[in-house]
Amino acid sequence: MTSTLNGQIERITFHNEETGFTILRLKVGGYRDLVTAVGSLMAPTPGQVIKATGERINHPQYGEQFSILQYTTLVPATVTGIEKYLGSGLIKGIGPVMAKRIVKLFDKDALDIIEESVHRLSEVEGIGQKRVELIRKAWTDQKRIREVMVF
Numbered sequence: 001m002t003s004t005l006n007g008q009i010e011r012i013t014f015h016n017e018e019t020g021f022t023i024l025r026l027k028v029g030g031y032r033d034l035v036t037a038v039g040s041l042m043a044p045t046p047g048q049v050i051k052a053t054g055e056r057i058n059h060p061q062y063g064e065q066f067s068i069l070q071y072t073t074l075v076p077a078t079v080t081g082i083e084k085y086l087g088s089g090l091i092k093g094i095g096p097v098m099a100k101r102i103v104k105l106f107d108k109d110a111l112d113i114i115e116e117s118v119h120r121l122s123e124v125e126g127i128g129q130k131r132v133e134l135i136r137k138a139w140t141d142q143k144r145i146r147e148v149m150v151f
Helices: 079-086 096-116 118-123 129-147
Strands: 002-015 021-028 035-040 049-059 063-074
Touching (some): 002 035, 079 096
16 A cells, blocks of 8 residues: 655665665654665655655564655655755755854845855855855756756
């Protein structure tokens, strides 16, 4: 029986770049423990929020898992999720330290700022015009990937 889970990727246990096969751990509302999920995902990153449709399976060796049949990426909704998403290395020019600075300055609006007013990133200590341009390009490239990530 298929069901849907919304969750934030906490850890990637395994990812095959050629096939996309991924084993990951999701933080899902209403679940005390992280949920193990498996399936084909393109460029998964910690902090990324996904809506996955699939089936609960009981693997004979690895136990209970959620087998992802299809998914879409969602925008993180919490400050912690945004910081983890930005600091994951997904957006070139933003690492964990810079992500913390961006979120500290812009709070929950950080992703909107990057999307709509990227020039405002120059207000963040350590971000100059070259880095703003690098982030703008990386954000645009990543946005293209997110738009085609439905399997």
